[in-house]
Amino acid sequence: MHAELKQLVTPGDLLAEGPYFAGENTYRDGSKIYSSRIGLADIIGNKLIVVPIKGAYIPRIDDIVIGRITDIGMSGWQVDISAPYPAMLPASETPMDRDAGRGDLALHYGVGDLTLAQVIAFDRTRDPLLTTKGRGLGKVTSGKVARIAPAKIPRVIGKKGSMITMLKKETNTDIVPGQNGVILAIGKNPDQERIAIEALYMIEREAHTNGLTDRVRAMIQEEMKGKVVG
Amino acid sequence: MLDNQNTIRLIDDNGLRVDGRRLDELRPIKIEVGILDKADGSAYLEHGRNKILAAVYGPREAHPKHIALSDRAVVRCRYHMAPFSTDERKSPAPSRREHELSKVIRESLEPAIMSEYFPRSTIDIFIEVLQADAGTRCAGITAAALALADAGIPMRELVSACAAGKIDGKVVLDLSDVEDKKGDADLPVALMPKSNVVTLLQMDGSLTEEEFVQAMEISTGACRKIYEMQREALRQKYHIVKEQEKEEPSEVSA
Amino acid sequence: MSTTRQSSPVAKLEQKTITDLISKGKRVDDRGTLDYRPTTITLGIIEKANGSAQVYLGKTKVVAGVKIETGTPFEDTPNEGILTVNSEFVPIASPNFESGPPDENSIELARVVDRGIRESKAIDLKKLCIEAGKKVFMVFVDIYILDHDGNLIDAAATAALGALVSAKMHEFDVKNGEPRFKEKIMSLPMKNYPVSITSAKIGGAILLDPCLEEEQVMSCRLTVTTDKDNNICAMQKGGLGVLTPDEIKQIVSTSIAKAKDLRAKILPNVT
Numbered sequence: 113m114h115a116e117l118k119q120l121v122t123p124g125d126l127l128a129e130g131p132y133f134a135g136e137n138t139y140r141d142g143s144k145i146y147s148s149r150i151g152l153a154d155i156i157g158n159k160l161i162v163v164p165i166k167g168a169y170i171p172r173i174d175d176i177v178i179g180r181i182t183d184i185g186m187s188g189w190q191v192d193i194s195a196p197y198p199a200m201l202p203a204s205e206t207p208m209d210r211d212a213g214r215g216d217l218a219l220h221y222g223v224g225d226l227t228l229a230q231v232i233a234f235d236r237t238r239d240p241l242l243t244t245k246g247r248g249l250g251k252v253t254s255g256k257v258a259r260i261a262p263a264k265i266p267r268v269i270g271k272k273g274s275m276i277t278m279l280k281k282e283t284n285t286d287i288v289p290g291q292n293g294v295i296l297a298i299g300k301n302p303d304q305e306r307i308a309i310e311a312l313y314m315i316e317r318e319a320h321t322n323g324l325t326d327r328v329r330a331m332i333q334e335e336m337k338g339k340v341v342g
Numbered sequence: 343m344l345d346n347q348n349t350i351r352l353i354d355d356n357g358l359r360v361d362g363r364r365l366d367e368l369r370p371i372k373i374e375v376g377i378l379d380k381a382d383g384s385a386y387l388e389h390g391r392n393k394i395l396a397a398v399y400g401p402r403e404a405h406p407k408h409i410a411l412s413d414r415a416v417v418r419c420r421y422h423m424a425p426f427s428t429d430e431r432k433s434p435a436p437s438r439r440e441h442e443l444s445k446v447i448r449e450s451l452e453p454a455i456m457s458e459y460f461p462r463s464t465i466d467i468f469i470e471v472l473q474a475d476a477g478t479r480c481a482g483i484t485a486a487a488l489a490l491a492d493a494g495i496p497m498r499e500l501v502s503a504c505a506a507g508k509i510d511g512k513v514v515l516d517l518s519d520v521e522d523k524k525g526d527a528d529l530p531v532a533l534m535p536k537s538n539v540v541t542l543l544q545m546d547g548s549l550t551e552e553e554f555v556q557a558m559e560i561s562t563g564a565c566r567k568i569y570e571m572q573r574e575a576l577r578q579k580y581h582i583v584k585e586q587e588k589e590e591p592s593e594v595s596a
Numbered sequence: 597m598s599t600t601r602q603s604s605p606v607a608k609l610e611q612k613t614i615t616d617l618i619s620k621g622k623r624v625d626d627r628g629t630l631d632y633r634p635t636t637i638t639l640g641i642i643e644k645a646n647g648s649a650q651v652y653l654g655k656t657k658v659v660a661g662v663k664i665e666t667g668t669p670f671e672d673t674p675n676e677g678i679l680t681v682n683s684e685f686v687p688i689a690s691p692n693f694e695s696g697p698p699d700e701n702s703i704e705l706a707r708v709v710d711r712g713i714r715e716s717k718a719i720d721l722k723k724l725c726i727e728a729g730k731k732v733f734m735v736f737v738d739i740y741i742l743d744h745d746g747n748l749i750d751a752a753a754t755a756a757l758g759a760l761v762s763a764k765m766h767e768f769d770v771k772n773g774e775p776r777f778k779e780k781i782m783s784l785p786m787k788n789y790p791v792s793i794t795s796a797k798i799g800g801a802i803l804l805d806p807c808l809e810e811e812q813v814m815s816c817r818l819t820v821t822t823d824k825d826n827n828i829c830a831m832q833k834g835g836l837g838v839l840t841p842d843e844i845k846q847i848v849s850t851s852i853a854k855a856k857d858l859r860a861k862i863l864p865n866v867t
Contacts, residue, residue, distance in 0.1 A: 122576045123454075123491050124499025124536045137496065139456070146536075148456055148496035150576055165580055167494025168382070168401050170460075180607040196401040196463035224608040236461045237412070257610050263494070302616070320580075378743045379655045380690050391643065395742065397688035420695050425682065425738040426645040426661025434684055434738070435697070468688045468695075472659060472740070473642050 117154055121147040127160050135161035169195045169262040169292040171240040175231045178252065178294035179242070181221045189221050191229070194259070194292045197239045201229060205243035207250070226252040228288060228296065248288075255285075255298035256305040260316040262293035267319045268312060275315065275325055282332040283308040307335045352509040352521055359521065361390075365514045366560055368504070369477075371568065373485075373575035375492050381468075383493025385575070387485040390518055391475035393427075396485035398493040400465035415460040419448035421482055423471040443479050450483050450503065450532040450542035456496040465495060476522040477505050483532050483542065488572055492579070500572050501541060503532035504564040506557035508549060513556045515564055529557045533565035598700055604812060605692075611813045618801050624809050625654075630850065632805040637754065637862060639762040647763025647784065651755040654807055655745035657689075660755035661738050662763040664784070666775065669725070669732040677724025677732045681710035683739040683752060690744040704834070706739065709753045711830035712790035712821035713737070719760065720785035727773040733765075735784065746808035749819050749832075753792035754862060760784060761863060790829055791859045792821040793851035797837055802847060804854060818844065820851035824859065828852070 113128040121127065125147045127138060134140040137149045138160050147153065151164040171177070171193065179191035179199060188202035201221075208220050221227065228249050233241035244250045260268070268289050269276050279287050285299030285308045297308035311328050318324055353359055363369070369390030378384035381397035388394075404410035421443040425431050447469065455465060467490070469482040480503035487501040507517040509525040522528055527547025533540055540562070549557065604611070614624055621629065633654030642648035647662035669676060683706035685693045698706070713719065724733035737759060739752045763784035766777035796806035796814040806814055815837025821830035828848065833839065839847075 120577060120580055122500070122573050123497040124534075126536075139498070146499070148498065149494055150491050150580060164494050166383070166492065168460075170401075182603075196403055196460060198403060222608075223603050224606075224611075226607045226609050252609060255609070256613050257607065378657070378688060379745060380743055381688055384688070393642070395688060399687075399691050402691070420687070422686065422695070424659075424661060424684070424740050425736065426642055426648065426663050429644060431663035431665055431736050431738075434682060466687070468686065470686055470688055470740070470742075473644050475644075 113155070113160075119153050120150070121153045121162055122150050123148055127153055127162075131158065133159040135159040137162035137164055164263050166261060166263055169193070171195055171197070171199070171231045171234045172291070173231055173234060175291040176228070176249075176288075177231060177242070177292040178226060178228050178257070178288070178290040178296060179292070181223055181225045181227065183223065184217050184221070189217065189227075191227060191242060193240065193242075194262075194294060195240065197234075199229075199231075199240040199242050201227060201242040201244065205232070205241070205245060207245065221251060226257070228252055228290070252296060255296050256302075256309050258295045258297065258309045258312040260293050260295065260312060262291065264316045264319050265289050265291060265293060265295075267324075268295065268315055270325065275328070278325060278329055279308060279311055279332070282329055282336070283311065287312075304336070307332055310335070350520075350524060352524060353512060353514075359509070359514065359518075361518055365512055368516050368564055368567065369518065371571055373488065373571060375488050375575050375579040381489070381493075383489040383491065383495070385485045385488035385492060387481050387488075389477060389481040389484075390516070391473060392471070392478055392481045393473040394478065394481045394485045395470045395472060396482060396489040397468045397470075398466065398486070398489040398495065399468075400493065400495065401460035401463035402466070404462060404464045409464070410462040413458065413461050415455075415457040416464045417448055417452045417455060417457060417467065418464060419444050419451065419467040419469070419486070421447050421469045421471075421479065423474060423478070427471045427474045443482075446542055446544065447479060447483055447486065451486055451490065451501055453539075453541050454487070454497045454499060454501050454534055455490065456498060459496055465490075474519075476517050476519040477530070479542075480504050480530050480532065484568055484572065488575060491576060499534050499536045500569060501532055501534055502565045502568040502572060503530065503542060504561050504568055505530040506561035506564075508547060508553060508557070513553050513560065515560045527553070527557070529554070529561060531558065531561040531565065533562050533569075535566050535569040606809075606812045614809060614813050615799050618798050618803070621801075623803065625807060629801065629803045630854065632854075632858070633807065635754070635861075637758050639758050645759070646765055647759040647761070649755045649758025649762060651751045651758065653747060653751040653754070653805070655743060656747060656751045657741075657743035658748065658751040658755045659740045659742055660752065660759040661740070662759045662784070663736045663738070664763065664765050665734050665736070666726065666731055667734040669729065673721075674729040675725040675732075676721040677719070678734040679710070679714060679719060679721065679737070680734065681706050681713065681737045681739070681756065683709070683741070685741050685744075688743075689741040693741075693744070704832070705749055705752055708749055708819060708821075708830060708832045709737075709739065709756050709792070711832075712753055712792055713756065713760070715829035716788040716790040716821070716823035716827075718757075718786055718788040718790055718823075720787050723785040726768075726770050726775050730773055731775075733775075735760075735763075744808065746811045747794055747805050750792050750794050750805065753790070753821065754858075757789060757791070757862065760786060761789070788823045789859055789863055790821050790823050791855040791862070792819055792830070793854045793858070794819040795847045795851065797839065797843070802843065802850075804850070818847050820848055820855075822852050822855040826852050826856065
C-alpha cells in the first residue's frame with residue numbers, strides 16, 4: 113500500500129498496487145488503485161476506500177431522508193431531498209387512503225411541507241421513490257431543521273452513536289438525522305430545540321477537530337443553564 | 343525595452359523578459375480553495391496579474407430536463423470575463439471568443455470527470471475572469487479542476503494547464519499580456535499529469551516543428567509543477583481533517 | 597415581461613423558525629434588528645480597472661470595477677460625462693443564478709445603484725467634458741455579484757461607491773477635440789457619497805440588512821439611499837408585501853441615521 117491509512121488524499125493519488133479491491137471513491141487502472149475524491153484513505157479487509165469530505169447526496173435504498181414537498185401530482189407528491197434527482201412519494205406509499213383524489217392529496221401534504229421518509233427504490237434509470245409507511249415516518253409538523261453537508265452526517269451520529277446519544281440526552285430533544293444532510297430536532301421546548309440546532313452546526317464546522325464531543329457537550333450545558341427544562 | 347529602431351524588444355541582452363523573468367520561468371501563482379459559500383466547490387487563482395474565480399455546482403438536477411443524458415452527467419462550462427477585467431472595457435455580453443473558450447475548457451476538464459456516476463444530472467462549471475493578463479484559459483482550467491475536486495465530484499485526477507509561446511524568435515514559458523500581443527506564437531496546453539495525456543491544445547502564430555516540440559516540453563513541464571501547487575492548495579484547505587479523524591474516527595457510512 | 601416567481605425554496609416549518617425568532621426580537625445570526633453584518637471593503641483589487649472595490653457583507657461578496665473611456669455625449673447634456681451602471685448576477689454566486697443576459701433582479705439592482713449615484717450627483721460629470729457636444733468621458737461601473745447571502749443592493753452600492761472613490765485617471769487637457777493625457781494622476785472628480793440602506797419586513801418587524809434566509813421569508817424590502825447632506829436621493833420598494841405610511845416613515849428615519857453611520861465607516865476621510 114502506498115497511502116497511509118487515514119491520510120488525506122486527492123483525486124488521482126495512488127493508494128495501492130496489487131491484490132486489493134477498489135472500494136468507494138477509488139478506481140482501478142491496471143494493477144493500481146487511485147483515489148477519485150478528496151478524503152481520507154481507509155481499508156476494510158482488503159477493500160480500499162476513501163471517506164469523502166464533501167459531495168452531493170446520492171440516495172441509497174433504505175436511507176432515511178427529510179424532504180420538502182415541491183409539487184402535487186396525480187397520484188403523489190414530488191419531494192426535494194437535496195439530491196441531484198427529485199424524489200417521488202406516491203400516495204400508495206403513505207398511510208392515506210389509496211383512492212384519494214388530487215384534492216385530498218393537497219390536504220395531506222401541501223407544497224412547502226416536510227416529510228420524514230425512507231428511500232425504497234433508486235437506480236441509474238429512474239428518480240428515487242419514497243415511502244412513509246415505516247414507524248415514525250410521515251409529515252413533520254413541529255421542531256426545527258438543520259441542513260449540513262451529507263458527508264458530515266456520520267460525525268453527527270458518532271462512533272457507535274456516541275455523539276447523537278449525547279446530543280439527545282443533553283438537550284432533551286429527539287434528533288433525527290436524514291442521510292441527505294437534513295436533521296430534525298423535535299423537543300417539548302423551542303429553546304432546547306434551538307440549542308440542539310446550534311450544536312449540530314457546531315459539529316459541522318468543527319468536524320475536523322479533536323475532543324469535539326466534549327466541547328459540544330460543554331457548549332450545550334452552558335446554554336441550557338437558566339433555560340426551562342422540558 | 344526599446345532597441346535602436348524604437349520597436350519593443352521582449353527579451354533583453356541578459357536573456358530577461360519585460361517583467362524580469364527568464365525564458366522558462368512561470369509567473370507567480372497563488373491559490374485558494376473553497377472561497378465561496380454558495381457554490382458546491384470553488385477556487386480562486388492568481389497567475390501573474392490574472393485573477394480567476396472558478397465555481398462548480400453539481401451533480402444537480404438537470405434543467406431543462408430534456409438535456410439530461412441517460413448514462414452520465416451532462417457537463418456544462420461557461421468561461422466569462424468581467425467588463426473591468428481587460429485594459430479596455432469589455433461588453434458583458436458573451437463574445438465569440440468566450441464561446442470558443444467555454445467549449446475547449448469543457449473538453450479539457452470533462453475527460454477527468456467520472457460523469458458516468460451521475461446519469462441524468464448536470465455538473466456546471468463557471469469560470470469568471472476578474473482580471474486578465476494572458477493565459478486566462480489555462481488559469482481557468484487549473485482553477486476549475488480544483489473547484490471540481492472541492493465540490494467532491496469524482497475525478498480520475500486533476501487537470502492543470504499552462505501556455506508556452508515564442509517571442510523574439512525564442513521559445514518561452516507562460517506569456518504575459520504584452521508578450522501575447524507582440525509575440526510570434528501562443529500555445530496553451532492542459533495536461534492530466536498522472537496519465538500524461540493532453541486534454542487541451544491550441545496554437546496560433548508561427549512555429550517550426552522543433553520549436554513546437556520544445557514548446558510542448560516546457561508547457562507540460564510547467565503543468566506538472568502547477569499540479570503540485572494544486573495538490574498543496576487542497577491539502578492546505580483540508581489538512582486539519584486528517585488530524586481529527588486520527589483521534590476520533592467517525593462511523594463510516596455504508 | 598415580469599412573472600410571479602415560483603413558490604419559496606424554504607419549507608414552511610423552517611420559515612416559521614425564522615418568523616418565530618423575529619417575533620421575539622431575535623435574528624437567526626443573533627444580530628440586533630438594526631445591525632449590519634460585519635463588513636470588509638478592499639479598494640483597488642483590480643489594478644487594470646480605473647477603480648475597483650471588493651465588499652464582503654457577512655457572507656455576501658461583491659466586486660465593482662470602474663472603467664473610464666471616451667465617447668459621445670447625450671444630446672441634452674452636451675457638456676457632461678456619461679455614467680453607466682451595469683450588474684451581473686453571475687452563476688458562481690448562487691445556484692439560482694443562470695447564465696445569460698441580466699434578469700429583472702439584476703437590472704433592478706443596477707438601476708437602483710445608478711439612481712443613488714446619479715441623483716446625488718456623486719460624480720462631477722461636468723468635469724468629464726472633453727469637447728462639448730463631441731467628446732466626453734464615460735464612466736462605466738460594473739457590479740459583479742460573487743456570493744449571494746442576501747442584501748445584494750447595499751453590498752453592490754457600497755462596492756460601487758468604493759470603486760468610484762478609488763478611481764484614478766490621468767489629468768488631461770484638450771487639443772483638437774481629443775484629450776491629451778499628462779503624467780499626473782488624479783482621482784475621478786466626486787462631489788457626493790450616496791449610501792444605500794435596505795430594510796426588510798418580516799411579520800410586523802422591520803430589520804436592516806437581511807441575510808439570505810431572512811430575504812427568503814420577508815414580505816417586502818425598502819431601500820433608501822441618502823447623500824452626505826442626509827437628503828434622500830433614491831428609494832425602492834421590492835417584493836409583494838405592503839407597508840403602511842407609518843412604517844415607511846420609520847424606515848426612512850432609521851435609514852438616514854444608519855447611512856450617516858455607515859458613510860463614516862466606509863469613507864472615514866470624506867464624510
